[in-house]
Amino acid sequence: MTAHPIFTYNFRDNRLATVIVVTSGKGGVGKTTTSASFATGLAQRGYRTVVIDFDVGLRNLDLIMGCERRVVYDFVNVINNEANLNQALIRDKRVENLYILPASQTRDKDALTKEGVERILTELKQGFDYIVCDSPAGIERGALMALYFADEALVVTNPEVSSVRDSDRILGILASRSRRAEQGDESVKEHLVLARYAPERADRGDMLSVDDVLEILGIPLLGVIPESSTVLQSSNAGVPVILEDSSEAGAAYNDLVDRFLGKTLPHRFTSIQKKGFLKRLFGGG
């Protein structure tokens, strides 16, 4: 392997990268799907973006991003100085400006040290605009490390009791155990991502509605991602769903990224879509 530098230092302005954690507490709610699509969307819009898998022992972001066969070195290798960042970062083949730092498969729970993570984030901040940290489920070390250095947080929640409760728990941890909280700095900026939403079920009263979840969690809504078969299809193919922009989920992620970057857009896919006759006949959506 030739060791050519794959990220260059960014002297465009003196602003360092923003660190964003994608977190939830509960597993299986769409953290990795969101991390992959969010990072891809930022890169598509011209921002130099790196997405880091913090799920040590259960690497999966590489599969969702479709680069699992290109993993040579990982996050823990870089922390342990067994490889440098240029060797470990995987450049995305579809989208420019996008890099992936895969998780290690080690079973060593203590592989992520605060000092090690800080050193790597500091180095990455020089070359990137956005650093997206894909948190593991739970509130153990990996999850705490993923959120510790965050400037902003995407809290991924499903409209379901255990997910909402865990999200509230995570909000408490962000407010008390992040570096910003410990140092008494401005608090971590929180955004709600409501995923796997089924408007027709919410409408029937079988599912918590967007408003219900907002009322309970009390943080600003960044996006609603509708329940969609395309999400599974894209993960089967290793393509972040945001690249399927004809699908509802892809469109919802595109809106979410635009909103994150400051655009004001109405929330779509939050109410029942009346299907026309032809659409009902031929499917779609």
Added chain:
Amino acid sequence: MMGLFENFFRAPPSKSAALAKERLQIIVAHERGSRRSSPDYLPALKKELLEVVRKYVPIDQSQIKVHLDREGGYEILELNITLPDEEQRQSQPRQSGGAGV
């Protein structure tokens, strides 16, 4: 067969989302109550206390513990500072009283 009967004769769908919301509001309020007992200013308070104590005794961050408790209508601020042994203190140079930075 039972399934068929149930489908025909069951009551109109219960609005289970309303129940979910109610249960969540209760549990979340309860958990926030016990969790957010530590106000925002505690880390800053701890830092400043540390600086003040350090003017006189060399201690590190782990030797100061600030804890807030709620009991009934009262809030109790518990402050614990572990001072180093007399010998240790004498062997270490006394820090100057001037504020740093």
